Amino acid sequence: xxxxxxxxxxxxxxxxxxxxxxxxxxxxxxxxxxxxxxxxxxxxxxxxxxxxxxxxxxxxxxxxxxxxxxxxxxxxxxxxxxxxxxxxxxxxxxxxxxxxxxxxxxxxxxxxxxxxxxxxxxxxxxxxxxxxxxxxxxxxxxxxxxxxxxxxxxxxxxxxxxxxxxxxxxxxxxxxxxxxxxxxxxxxxxxxxxxxxxxxxxxxxxxxxxxxxxxxxxxxxxxxxxxxxxxxxxxxxxxxxxxxxxxxxxxxxxxxxxxxxxxxxxxxxxxxxxxxxxxxxxxxxxxxxxxxxxxxxxxxxxxxxxxxxxxxxxxxxxxxxxxxxx
Amino acid sequence: xxxxxxxxxxxxxxxxxxxxxxxxxxxxxxxxxxxxxxxxxxxxxxxxxxxxxxxxxxxxxxxxxxxxxxxxxxxxxxxxxxxxxxxxxxxxxxxxxxxxxxxxxxxxxxxxxxxxxxxxxxxxxxxxxxxxxxxxxxxxxxxxxxxxxxxxxxxxxxxxxxxxxxxxxxxxxxxxxxxxxxxxxxxxxxxxxxxxxxxxxxxxxxxxxxxxxxxxxxxxxxxxxxxxxxxxxxxxxxxxxxxxxxxxxxxxxxxxxxxxxxxxxxxxxxxxxxxxxxxxxxxxxxxxxxxxxxxxxxxxxxxxxxxxxxxxxxxxxxxxxxxxxxxxxxxxxxxxxxxxxxxxxxxxxxxxxxxxxxxxxxxxxxxxxxxxxxxxxxxxxxxxxxxxxxxxxxxxxxxxxxxxxxxxxxxxxxxxxxxxxxxxxxxxxxxxxxxxxxxxxxxxxxxxxxxxxxxxxxxxxxxxxxxxxxxxxxxxxxxxxxxxxxxxxxxxxxxxxxxxxxxxxxxxxxxxxxxxxxxxxxxxxxxx
Amino acid sequence: xxxxxxxxxxxxxxxxxxxxxxxxxxxxxxxxxxxxxxxxxxxxxxxxxxxxxxxxxxxxxxxxxxxxxxxxxxxxxxxxxxxxxxxxxxxxxxxxxxxxxxxxxxxxx
Numbered sequence: 001x002x003x004x005x006x007x008x009x010x011x012x013x014x015x016x017x018x019x020x021x022x023x024x025x026x027x028x029x030x031x032x033x034x035x036x037x038x039x040x041x042x043x044x045x046x047x048x049x050x051x052x053x054x055x056x057x058x059x060x061x062x063x064x065x066x067x068x069x070x071x072x073x074x075x076x077x078x079x080x081x082x083x084x085x086x087x088x089x090x091x092x093x094x095x096x097x098x099x100x101x102x103x104x105x106x107x108x109x110x111x112x113x114x115x116x117x118x119x120x121x122x123x124x125x126x127x128x129x130x131x132x133x134x135x136x137x138x139x140x141x142x143x144x145x146x147x148x149x150x151x152x153x154x155x156x157x158x159x160x161x162x163x164x165x166x167x168x169x170x171x172x173x174x175x176x177x178x179x180x181x182x183x184x185x186x187x188x189x190x191x192x193x194x195x196x197x198x199x200x201x202x203x204x205x206x207x208x209x210x211x212x213x214x215x216x217x218x219x220x221x222x223x224x225x226x227x228x229x230x231x232x233x234x235x236x237x238x239x240x241x242x243x244x245x246x247x248x249x250x251x252x253x254x255x256x257x258x259x260x261x262x263x264x265x266x267x268x269x270x271x272x273x274x275x276x277x278x279x280x281x282x283x284x285x286x287x288x289x290x291x292x293x294x295x296x297x298x299x300x301x302x303x304x305x306x307x308x309x310x311x312x313x314x315x316x317x318x319x320x321x322x323x324x325x326x
Numbered sequence: 327x328x329x330x331x332x333x334x335x336x337x338x339x340x341x342x343x344x345x346x347x348x349x350x351x352x353x354x355x356x357x358x359x360x361x362x363x364x365x366x367x368x369x370x371x372x373x374x375x376x377x378x379x380x381x382x383x384x385x386x387x388x389x390x391x392x393x394x395x396x397x398x399x400x401x402x403x404x405x406x407x408x409x410x411x412x413x414x415x416x417x418x419x420x421x422x423x424x425x426x427x428x429x430x431x432x433x434x435x436x437x438x439x440x441x442x443x444x445x446x447x448x449x450x451x452x453x454x455x456x457x458x459x460x461x462x463x464x465x466x467x468x469x470x471x472x473x474x475x476x477x478x479x480x481x482x483x484x485x486x487x488x489x490x491x492x493x494x495x496x497x498x499x500x501x502x503x504x505x506x507x508x509x510x511x512x513x514x515x516x517x518x519x520x521x522x523x524x525x526x527x528x529x530x531x532x533x534x535x536x537x538x539x540x541x542x543x544x545x546x547x548x549x550x551x552x553x554x555x556x557x558x559x560x561x562x563x564x565x566x567x568x569x570x571x572x573x574x575x576x577x578x579x580x581x582x583x584x585x586x587x588x589x590x591x592x593x594x595x596x597x598x599x600x601x602x603x604x605x606x607x608x609x610x611x612x613x614x615x616x617x618x619x620x621x622x623x624x625x626x627x628x629x630x631x632x633x634x635x636x637x638x639x640x641x642x643x644x645x646x647x648x649x650x651x652x653x654x655x656x657x658x659x660x661x662x663x664x665x666x667x668x669x670x671x672x673x674x675x676x677x678x679x680x681x682x683x684x685x686x687x688x689x690x691x692x693x694x695x696x697x698x699x700x701x702x703x704x705x706x707x708x709x710x711x712x713x714x715x716x717x718x719x720x721x722x723x724x725x726x727x728x729x730x731x732x733x734x735x736x737x738x739x740x741x742x743x744x745x746x747x748x749x750x751x752x753x754x755x756x757x758x759x760x761x762x763x764x765x766x767x768x769x770x771x772x773x774x775x776x777x778x779x780x781x782x783x784x785x786x787x788x789x790x791x792x793x794x795x796x797x798x799x800x801x802x803x804x805x806x807x808x809x810x811x812x813x814x815x816x817x818x819x820x821x822x823x824x825x826x827x828x829x830x831x832x833x834x835x836x837x838x839x840x841x842x843x844x845x846x847x848x849x850x851x852x853x854x
Numbered sequence: 855x856x857x858x859x860x861x862x863x864x865x866x867x868x869x870x871x872x873x874x875x876x877x878x879x880x881x882x883x884x885x886x887x888x889x890x891x892x893x894x895x896x897x898x899x900x901x902x903x904x905x906x907x908x909x910x911x912x913x914x915x916x917x918x919x920x921x922x923x924x925x926x927x928x929x930x931x932x933x934x935x936x937x938x939x940x941x942x943x944x945x946x947x948x949x950x951x952x953x954x955x956x957x958x959x960x961x962x963x
């Protein structure tokens with residue numbers, strides 16, 4: 001890796017499609033979510049900052065980032081928690097380099113599994129923020145989050161691997177190449193099942209409605225961040241929005257085939273990516289706005305049945321296609 | 327012509343044994359605990375140096391063969407050390423050094439220190455002997471040496487009911503296992519007329535035998551049956567020793583009951599010997615035998631499935647534990663299951679993954695047990711909820727436990743990530759895609775268990791003032807293992823090659839046989 | 855094309871180093887620190903929050919409840935703690951191994 005490549009790599013991680021781009025996309029995702037939830041409840045939603053309140057989430061986060069840090073005298077070190085959350089943010093930023101929208105693409109066999117393990121840093125940030133707060137609500141939120149994560153993480157891993165394997169071969173299973181691979185009819189079962197699983201994973205990880213169980217009983221905000229404020233809360237909002245945007249983007253590019261029927265070289269294809277992304281987010285938020293919250297064991301069981309089992313079924317379909325049909 | 331490295335290899339295990347049995351004699355002269363601490367650390371340092379030098383020599387010059395007492399095989403006992411056994415030996419030697427240094431703090435002036443070190447050095451001698459030996463009967467002896475030391479060490483806290491019960495259960499199961507292995511040896515000797523590993527491997531593939539040997543197989547059908555039964559019996563025994571699913575029950579009782587440094591040695595290293603023996607028997611010795619090919623296949627496949635079952639069951643049991651050491655012991659069952667599955671594949675990728683995962687698991691698990699031991703001793707309780715806020719009193723141990731847990735889950739850039747990646751690759755390339763789901767699900771359940779630990783250590787507030795602190799040598803031992811677990815990950819591009827060649831050496835049957843033949847011919851000074 | 859291990863190494867080092875940089879930037883640019891006593895959603899709170907927080911042995915509650923039948927199967931049918939029960943499984947497995955070895959090793963091909 002020479003220094004030009006290194007600079008390009010750093011640019012990609014820091015600006016596009018990494019930190020800057022993904023965090024802006026994340027705030028846009030949050031704006032859609034807030035707007036849809038507001039309209040469903042006959043409210044206006046954000047209107048104040050920017051056209052149609054589009055910049056409201058950014059303003060919220062900046063306000064938090066520049067606020068005074070509130071330190072609870074006997075809690076866990078907030079600097080370490082801040083580091084963990086930031087690590088999650090940067091892990092998400094780095095992972096975007098697997099996507100075809102990146103100027104440099106890293107692609108290896110089995111990068112689907114590497115992606116899942118790297119993304120675990122963002123989950124760790126989520127968990128750390130609740131566990132580290134001295135408030136019982138934060139700890140309860142994180143422990144519920146942990147129960148969900150134990151089902152959602154393997155489901156995400158298996159479905160991403162299964163889709164990649166169905167499209168690029170069992171031994172290759174490159175998520176990066178799967179995003180630009182050709183899809184035949186025989187690969188579609190794995191794609192559909194994996195897509196269903198990934199969609200539920202996205203809803204659970206973005207703490208959308210039936211799965212916002214960490215928020216239950218705290219009724220303040222975000223469950224795990226019940227007693228967190230200031231820059232730490234700002235970073236958490238960035239992490240949460242980026243994760244939601246990342247998973248929606250992954251769904252768009254991997255399951256909904258990105259610019260299909262156009263190509264990445266075609267400007268129309270990029271427009272189509274945008275449209276599909278908005279559709280994914282709209283679908284998730286509409287579903288969220290029209291459903292009630294589940295109890296923790298119901299939520300985990302539902303995710304286990306419809307996300308984990310769907311992902312295992314996708315793996316089975318991919319294996320069947322690879323070893324028997326092809 | 328015997329050169330120094332062969333002398334060193336030959337000297338290591340007998341020297342450890344002699345050093346171990348010198349201690350009871352020394353107790354007649356002095357009861358000073360400090361002396362035994364320094365003595366055992368010196369011996370362990372010698373063993374670490376010697377095993378690492380042996381590994382270096384084997385990497386540079388190929389398989390090392392040593393005739394004990396100048397007696398040639400199949401009459402005498404030989405040590406045949408290929409890259410696989412040398413690597414495991416080096417891991418054993420270095421981790422045991424950390425364990426011994428740590429023991430000094432952990433035991434302090436406890437009255438039984440002398441007996442503890444007798445058994446600890448005996449354990450190390452037994453493990454190294456089992457890994458290095460090229461003789462199936464000597465393997466039996468060394469398994470007994472190591473197991474008997476382990477029973478004693480588990481019962482070390484002999485005034486607690488738990489330790490006595492665990493040691494009883496463990497010794498009943500373990501003694502049955504070694505006896506059954508003896509039965510398997512009868513079948514092997516009856517079928518092949520030899521107990522030398524290379525000789526057996528040669529006879530099963532060519533029915534010729536080493537240049538020296540007078541046994542001529544009479545009835546091939548009976549030999550195939552005998553070999554098949556011997557393989558099945560020894561597989562059962564080695565599954566007991568390595569704690570794979572239906573034979574793993576002793577482990578979650580025995581390992582937590584032992585003193586923590588011993589738990590580290592048992593969980594990190596002891597189970598490796600069983601895994602090593604499985605690989606050696608299935609692949610090197612009986613791997614190319616057309617007469618029992620179908621048996622090997624059936625046994626490998628069942629081992630693959632049971633390894634997966636082992637991982638799922640152990641990780642389920644992990645999430646409900648409230649005793650920190652028991653939680654870690656279940657994690658050992660989970661990881662040995664995964665390694666056994668990888669060994670069962672019988673592919674170069676599988677053996678590479680198994681070797682890598684054995685190494686990262688050994689370092690990670692030893693670190694986790696040593697850290698847990700420090701936390702338990704400092705906080706005065708084994709219950710997870712009593713360890714709250716332990717990072718304030720034992721920062722190094724808490725950091726060690728955190729890193730070991732993250733490595734065992736497979737978080738990059740720790741060593742465990744790379745060995746798990748190797749496991750995935752091995753299972754996928756062998757067409758066993760379902761194991762990918764098994765690893766992911768069991769890792770997620772293990773995550774829950776480790777997060778309990780991390781939560782209580784770091785995020786809870788301390789309830790009581792801790793009475794004790796960890797001393798510098800014990801911290802140094804943990805820091806060395808922390809560095810080890812990071813180096814095993816970060817230096818992945820550099821060290822990867824060593825695991826590939828070490829794993830491949832198990833499958834290189836011809837190389838194993840020819841090394842023995844070459845050593846024999848050069849011993850007699852000419853071509854045979 | 856790098857191999858997957860190196861990719862994981864690159865990504866994780868990027869995440870850790872980048873996370874450190876980001877955390878330092880955020881920590882430096884904020885306005886200041888206000889240290890407070892523990893409080894509960896705005897209410898002042900004595901030392902009881904620790905006692906009502908889930909302890910380490912309770913954080914798995916949600917998962918354990920969902921998997922309760924499977925967990926209790928593992929705890930009461932497999933890991934019973936009684937050596938006789940263990941033997942029955944171990945001996946059964948040994949018997950299966952022996953049967954397999956005899957059946958498959960009998961016939962010389």
